[in-house]
Amino acid sequence: MTAPTGIRFIGIFMGIPSDGKFTLKDLPGTGKRVDVLCRSLAACFDWAPETIQSDILEFVAVLSPDRMLIVKKPPDCAYKGETWWAEVVKSSLTGAPPDFVEDKVISLDQYLQEILNEDRLYLYVLEEVGIPLSSISVTTKDSQYSFMLGNHLGFDEPTHEIIQNLEIQPISLGQLSYLGSHCVASVISHFERMVK
Numbered sequence: 001m002t003a004p005t006g007i008r009f010i011g012i013f014m015g016i017p018s019d020g021k022f023t024l025k026d027l028p029g030t031g032k033r034v035d036v037l038c039r040s041l042a043a044c045f046d047w048a049p050e051t052i053q054s055d056i057l058e059f060v061a062v063l064s065p066d067r068m069l070i071v072k073k074p075p076d077c078a079y080k081g082e083t084w085w086a087e088v089v090k091s092s093l094t095g096a097p098p099d100f101v102e103d104k105v106i107s108l109d110q111y112l113q114e115i116l117n118e119d120r121l122y123l124y125v126l127e128e129v130g131i132p133l134s135s136i137s138v139t140t141k142d143s144q145y146s147f148m149l150g151n152h153l154g155f156d157e158p159t160h161e162i163i164q165n166l167e168i169q170p171i172s173l174g175q176l177s178y179l180g181s182h183c184v185a186s187v188i189s190h191f192e193r194m195v196k
């Protein structure tokens with residue numbers, strides 16, 4: 001089985017203070033659940049990948065209707081954890097992003113239209129009800145896989161509308177509701193199992 005050339009997560013985290021004004025000592029409260037984003041980032045780049053080349057991973061954090069942080073693999077983030085990621089998010093939101101983070105001004109709708117123009121791009125939304133993750137297999141060389149996921153409350157109404165208008169295929173890990181970080185790790189491990 002061929003390996004994908006890209007795996008991207010698009011996390012919708014609209015409530016997080018986009019001016020970066022939160023304290024590292026109280027991420028759930030002052031950060032309005034920025035901890036959920038940080039755990040997903042840690043899963044994506046830090047602890048979940050085992051055999052996959054982590055430079056094919058990307059995490060897009062949608063933080064307001066027209067702003068997102070596009071995060072790639074940091075040079076070395078092994079076992080840095082949630083607070084380290086919170087510092088990365090904070091400095092990115094206060095005008096000093098590290099070189100593995102791009103602060104992009106674009107709406108979610110425009111961004112999705114942009115990536116849908118990429119060659120061999122498969123876009124899915126992670127939801128409790130959908131076709132099973134196990135049904136995804138990489139059959140085309142140079143294919144890119146993108147998965148949208150919600151925050152602790154799921155998706156907000158405008159995002160639901162975008163998902164419906166673009167008819168994005170729902171993919172499920174089962175009927176139980178899992179933490180976003182668990183979903184990120186499951187998707188990575190699914191692709192790893194496929195190429196073993």
Ligand SMILES: C[S@@+](CC[C@H](N)C(=O)[O-])C[C@H]1O[C@@H](n2cnc3c(N)ncnc32)[C@H](O)[C@@H]1O
Binds near residue numbers: 125149152153173179
């Ligand atoms: C903590 S869950 C949100 C749960 C929330 N109770 C809801 O109603 O959506 C965060 C995100 O993880 C993803 N997720 C959680 N469980 C899932 C499952 N069983 N299959 C696929 N995706 C799931 C979804 O994208 C969800 O929006």
